[in-house]
Amino acid sequence: xxxSDVLDSLVAAVQxxxxxxxxxxxxxxxVGVAELHKYxxxxxxxxxxxxxxxxxxxxxxxxxxxYEQWLDRLASAPIWDERREVCRSLIQTHTSTRxxxxxxDEFYRIALAELxxxxxxxxxxxxxxxxxxxxxxxxxxxxxxxxDIYTDLADFLNRAFPLLGVTGTAWAADxxxxxxxxxxxxxxIVKAIPCLQQLDKGIGARLLDGINxxxxxxxxxxxxxxxxxxxxxxxYEAQFTELVTGKGWTIRRYDFATELAFLVTKIKx
Ligand SMILES: C[S@@+](CC[C@H](N)C(=O)[O-])C[C@H]1O[C@@H](n2cnc3c(N)ncnc32)[C@H](O)[C@@H]1O
Numbered sequence: 671x672x673x674s675d676v677l678d679s680l681v682a683a684v685q686x687x688x689x690x691x692x693x694x695x696x697x698x699x700x701v702g703v704a705e706l707h708k709y710x711x712x713x714x715x716x717x718x719x720x721x722x723x724x725x726x727x728x729x730x731x732x733x734x735x736x737y738e739q740w741l742d743r744l745a746s747a748p749i750w751d752e753r754r755e756v757c758r759s760l761i762q763t764h765t766s767t768r769x770x771x772x773x774x775d776e777f778y779r780i781a782l783a784e785l786x787x788x789x790x791x792x793x794x795x796x797x798x799x800x801x802x803x804x805x806x807x808x809x810x811x812x813x814x815x816x817x818d819i820y821t822d823l824a825d826f827l828n829r830a831f832p833l834l835g836v837t838g839t840a841w842a843a844d845x846x847x848x849x850x851x852x853x854x855x856x857x858x859i860v861k862a863i864p865c866l867q868q869l870d871k872g873i874g875a876r877l878l879d880g881i882n883x884x885x886x887x888x889x890x891x892x893x894x895x896x897x898x899x900x901x902x903x904x905x906y907e908a909q910f911t912e913l914v915t916g917k918g919w920t921i922r923r924y925d926f927a928t929e930l931a932f933l934v935t936k937i938k939x
């Protein structure tokens with residue numbers, strides 16, 4: 671274990687950069703410990719930690735988010751249809767969520783058709799996916815939990831939830847350290863497992879086992895951030911099959927143009 675003052679210096683150096691300033695400090699620390707083992711010199715470890723954080727989170731943000739402006743735009747769209755279109759345009763700023771735009775009108779409607787109306791949701795490693803709430807078949811006043819590693823994203827979502835018609839709570843957490851335990855009808859773990867597995871190979875299995883939801887919507891990208899799609903569906907289907915084999919869960923598979931999704935039912939309704 672590196673000296674704690676070295677780690678403190680690493681966390682401070684990483685968070686002095688605006689791009690990483692709002693990542694939960696515990697997460698920066700955890701990544702920093704691993705990088706300090708590989709690169710004992712502080713300067714190299716800081717650089718390697720930033721690279722890692724970019725890979726698992728920063729790469730998905732195309733520009734610094736303007737959360738205050740976004741809240742104003744949501745609040746000043748008085749009609750629900752207009753607000754839904756504001757959400758659609760804000761979703762563009764997160765690469766992973768943006769890839770869902772071409773299928774957004776059908777993705778949740780089709781994948782969750784048998785569960786509608788959904789009364790409670792936990793959205794794991796959510797990114798901007800909660801802005802897709804207007805496209806989900808939720809019950810009126812549904813309860814929505816969401817977590818990711820960004821503190822400013824959590825603050826934004828907590829203020830946006832009332833505008834999106836849900837009773838919501840968002841928080842910043844590293845889900846590889848603490849699996850959310852809120853009891854819900856549905857867990858949404860969309861395009862998150864490959865990203866989380868970059869730092870923790872076993873997290874996919876632990877999440878699916880540990881999450882306290884009757885149903886879990888899991889998905890995988892059908893193309894890379896660079897746009898290539900060669901063999902991705904088959905590879906991810908094989909990875910998913912490994913996670914669920916022998917569990918006795920019911921699995922439904924959905925092939926969307928940009929995403930491969932599976933609805934896992936753990937408890938029969
Ligand atoms: C590929 S994106 C998926 C985003 C969203 N689920 C979607 O598909 O629209 C991965 C997300 O995981 C988040 N993330 C990465 N590591 C995490 C961790 N250890 N705990 C919680 N969230 C994490 C990133 O910040 C990013 O928003």
